[in-house]
Amino acid sequence: MKPPAFEYAAPTSVAEAVALLDERGFDAKVLAGGQSLMALLNMRLARPELLVDIARVPGLDSIEISDGCLVVGAMVRQRSLEFFPGLADSHPLLLAGLRHVAHPQNRNQGTVCGSLAHADPAAELPALAVAAGAEFVIEGPDGKRSESAEDFFITYLTTTLEPAELLVEARFPLLREGSGWSVQEVTRRHGDFALAGAVVTMRIADARVADPRVVAFGVGAVPLRCTAAEQALAGAEPGPAAWKEAGALVAEAVEDPLDDVHASAAQRRSVAGVMASRAMEEAAARA
Amino acid sequence: MDEDKPARVAVTVTVNGRRLSAELEPRTTLADFLRVDLGLTGTHLGCEHGVCGACTVLLDGRAVRSCIMLAVQAAGHEVTTIEALANEGELHPLQQAFVDKHGLQCGFCTPGFIMAAAELLERDPDPTEQALLETLGGQVCRCTGYEAIIESVRDAAEKLRQQGVGPLELLAAALEKNAAPGGGE
Numbered sequence: 001m002k003p004p005a006f007e008y009a010a011p012t013s014v015a016e017a018v019a020l021l022d023e024r025g026f027d028a029k030v031l032a033g034g035q036s037l038m039a040l041l042n043m044r045l046a047r048p049e050l051l052v053d054i055a056r057v058p059g060l061d062s063i064e065i066s067d068g069c070l071v072v073g074a075m076v077r078q079r080s081l082e083f084f085p086g087l088a089d090s091h092p093l094l095l096a097g098l099r100h101v102a103h104p105q106n107r108n109q110g111t112v113c114g115s116l117a118h119a120d121p122a123a124e125l126p127a128l129a130v131a132a133g134a135e136f137v138i139e140g141p142d143g144k145r146s147e148s149a150e151d152f153f154i155t156y157l158t159t160t161l162e163p164a165e166l167l168v169e170a171r172f173p174l175l176r177e178g179s180g181w182s183v184q185e186v187t188r189r190h191g192d193f194a195l196a197g198a199v200v201t202m203r204i205a206d207a208r209v210a211d212p213r214v215v216a217f218g219v220g221a222v223p224l225r226c227t228a229a230e231q232a233l234a235g236a237e238p239g240p241a242a243w244k245e246a247g248a249l250v251a252e253a254v255e256d257p258l259d260d261v262h263a264s265a266a267q268r269r270s271v272a273g274v275m276a277s278r279a280m281e282e283a284a285a286r287a
Numbered sequence: 288m289d290e291d292k293p294a295r296v297a298v299t300v301t302v303n304g305r306r307l308s309a310e311l312e313p314r315t316t317l318a319d320f321l322r323v324d325l326g327l328t329g330t331h332l333g334c335e336h337g338v339c340g341a342c343t344v345l346l347d348g349r350a351v352r353s354c355i356m357l358a359v360q361a362a363g364h365e366v367t368t369i370e371a372l373a374n375e376g377e378l379h380p381l382q383q384a385f386v387d388k389h390g391l392q393c394g395f396c397t398p399g400f401i402m403a404a405a406e407l408l409e410r411d412p413d414p415t416e417q418a419l420l421e422t423l424g425g426q427v428c429r430c431t432g433y434e435a436i437i438e439s440v441r442d443a444a445e446k447l448r449q450q451g452v453g454p455l456e457l458l459a460a461a462l463e464k465n466a467a468p469g470g471g472e
Contacts, residue, residue, distance in 0.1 A: 002314070002316070002319070002335075003314040003316070005292065005293055005312065005313075005314055006314055007294065007313065008313030008357075010359075031357075034355055034356060034357070034360065035355060038316075038337065038354075038356065038357070039337050039355055041314075042316075042354065043336060051313065053359070053360065055360065079349065099421075103340075103421070103422075103424060104350065104406075104407075104421065105350045105422075105426075106337060106425070108350060108406075109346070109349075109351045109355075109356060189424055190420070190424050191421070191424055
């Protein structure tokens with residue numbers, strides 16, 4: 001349970017970090033907060049030759065609100081975002097979601113972008129990013145590119161990030177005025193990875209559901225945006241009947257959930273549907 | 288001599304008020320640095336993958352898992368371990384509360400619980416039930432069933448409130464002593 005030997009580099013600019021990653025390719029790994037990577041190293045499930053620690057790059061720890069987005073830099077600790085002044089007003093969905101991310105003792109060290117780049121399908125942040133319509137700014141040897149959260153996640157622990165690319169910031173659009181939101185999940189204990197969960201946002205306009213967004217997590221290889229449920233909700237009369245119907249569509253949309261000692265596939269599918277229904281009810285109440 | 292061995296890295300870090308420099312293999316975890324290099328074995332290692340919390344220490348006042356953190360990541364920061372709590376043989380209120388309220392049996396998890404509780408109470412002297420459970424929920428104890436631990440932290444919180452100090456504030460004086468000439472490097 002000790003990490004294998006590796007070289008260590010602490011670049012002081014993004015360009016320098018990218019150059020190191022470019023030079024070493026798949027043999028290099030980015031270290032941010034290390035809350036996922038270090039566990040993998042200790043268990044020797046990962047054996048990089050070089051760790052590129054980006055904590056010494058100035059400026060990556062900034063959080064700001066600009067152009068209608070909450071902009072979170074690559075080294076922003078989950079706990080720093082949680083305590084960002086005014087987050088309860090500026091992005092209550094993210095605040096609620098962050099409180100489900102591991103334990104405070106992990107959030108103190110773990111970064112928002114690190115969790116996104118790690119792409120664990122049971123993690124909350126990737127689902128929050130998809131639900132919020134986040135955009136990621138990625139820097140590589142050929143410069144910067146931008147990608148939507150929805151396109152970013154490919155499968156378990158796999159994103160579109162190339163070995164020489166660095167996720168430099170995540171941009172979370174602020175919720176529209178009057179939006180309701182909810183994060184629901186089932187875990188063995190608070191802070192553990194979710195067996196299954198759901199994130200929902202919506203507005204209520206003229207007593208009807210408007211702009212619904214429904215994302216399930218912990219039930220597949222990537223956060224699952226449930227368009228069938230969203231279509232059923234759009235224009236529906238808010239109420240238990242609508243939540244039940246759309247929740248059932250979420251369960252139906254779950255294709256091949258994990259089946260392990262913690263929960264069977266059938267249980268995860270069922271829980272995802274129930275969590276989605278509850279999230280819809282709570283989001284509507286807040287809208 | 289192993290020529291494949293990666294270069295050692297220089298690390299300067301403040302531990303319990305004392306500024307230290309060391310040359311380490313990059314893969315040295317903060318926990319191993321504290322325990323093996325510094326002999327501070329109060330920080331315990333349980334799961335070694337960030338789940339059990341036995342290795343919890345404070346980094347700039349924030350509770351972190353020292354088993355899933357490299358010593359080199361702590362360079363330039365301040366680390367506080369359980370050894371900093373007692374002042375010349377007098378237990379810190381958090382430690383005393385664990386004794387008074389039977390917050391431990393085997394004691395393996397205790398340093399982690401106390402360091403996690405120290406951050407919480409420094410941040411919030413009168414935490415809600417939910418905040419208390421969320422913080423302590425990040426630590427694993429296999430003996431007590433947690434009730435006595437929760438009771439201990441509540442007791443310490445009350446005593447600290449009566450004294451009008453935070454748990455870390457209380458350490459500052461002792462740590463300064465450590466940092467004084469003769470105590471350093």
